[in-house]
Amino acid sequence: MEAKKVIPGGNSILSKRPERYSGKIWPTYFKKAKGCEVWDLENNKFYDFAQMAIGASILGYSNEDLNKYIKKKIDLGITTTLNSFEEVDLAKKLLKLNPGFRGVKFARSGGEAMSVAIRLARSVNDNRQEIAFSGYHGWFDWYLATNLQTKKNLNEHLLPGLDTLGVDKKLKGSIHPFSYNNTSELSKLIKKNKKIGVVVIESARYDYPEKNFVHKVNKICKQNNLILICDEITSGFRVSNTGAYRKIGFRPDLVVYGKGLGNGFPITAVVGKKKIMNAAKISFISSSNWSERVGFCAALKTIELIENKKVWKHIDLIGKQIKKGWQEIFEKYDLDISVSNFLPLVTMKLNYGNKNNLILTYFIQEMLKRNFLVSASVYISYSHTKKLVERYLLESDKVFKKIAYLLKEKNIKKEINTNIRSESFKRL
Secondary structure, three states: OHHHHHOOOOOOOHHHOHHHOOOOOOOOOEEEEEEOEEEEOOOOEEEEEOOOOOOOOOOOEOOHHHHHHHHHHHHOOOOOOOOOHHHHHHHHHHHHHOOOOOEEEEEOOHHHHHHHHHHHHHHHOOOOOEEEEEOOOOOOHHHHHHHHOOOOOOOOOOOOOOOOOOOOHHHOOOEEEOOOOOHHHHHHHHHHOOOEEEEEEEOOOOOOOOHHHHHHHHHHHHHOOOEEEEEEOOOOOOOOOOOHHHHHOOOOOEEEEOHHHOOOOOOEEEEEOHHHHHHHHOOOOOOHHHHOHHHHHHHHHHHHHHHHHOHHHHHHHHHHHHHHHHHHHHHHOOOOEEEOOOOOEEEEEEOOHHHHHHHHHHHHHHHHHOOEEEOOEEEOOOOOOHHHHHHHHHHHHHHHHHHHHHHHHOOHHHHOOOOOOOOOOOOO
């Protein structure tokens, strides 16, 4: 309550608001963190099987090798009138990891980087400013403007209840959503709206795209001279030492990296083809803190550790372990819950309609008692071990056994001792 008196909404990021978990009992604030362990202000220790800093901590919290390296760099100074040479080193590294691209621009948040990518893409297709998109791509006007057309446009891609207060009304009708794995929707949009010049898509988030979808997206973009932007903010470095787009088969003109790129240190990057990136020489794209040293150094060291430890292979193994464990639990107790196939962000999909949030709230409540932070998804990190996952699944089994019983008895709500979680923005 103290936070809400001084910070509108209570904090700076929607995904960390306690109302999205179990408002009255969620720990909310942390004192310290290490690996996948988090201590709250009362020194209670929890294992993070929820969001791992909303996917930013791909190596785990307070990674010793990374922190030691960064501390040395901080002592040398993080920003001056001159530039950090590590910016050039990081650009070269990202271009090496992404063959066929010729330029890089850096920012410090995912939303900023996506807006840079949009600006660059529009600069090339100057007479075709409209955008077709699928998935979640940040909070900036270009994205939220889709809800000017109808307030339901972002229901499938982000969450219900998103108002367009403060969004430029002139953007109405210029931002067009299409469903993941639905190329007929995209084809119809392109035929109907000749001013669409940019297609934005998440390479992968909760599920991998179907092969035919990837093929057709590539084909549609090539035939219609559309700039394809692959948003790798969630998926980047989690299925390989670069973007998921390469494994999946997308052929983008621009790729956007974030989250895992700096293991929690703010750094994002837009990597693109020469013709498009050259627009950055003309279009004004600049910000003071984009030049500070720590972000570049964090990314260089994080990529080094990811490659040396082959972090993506560990993430895949842990993802398979959690998915298999969940499936066995849901089958054992005859629960109508499926599991996503994008293992780095393995997700349970509940099929109980308006009871979904009741089930998740009870799951969160009971797992908190067992010292686990949980949600419907697990952002897997290098710090999650096979042994700890076994313990997590053992405790999850006990809770879902009770959930199955409560659903049959139709009294699960009576067993919940906190407010029911909600995805709605308005409720917050």
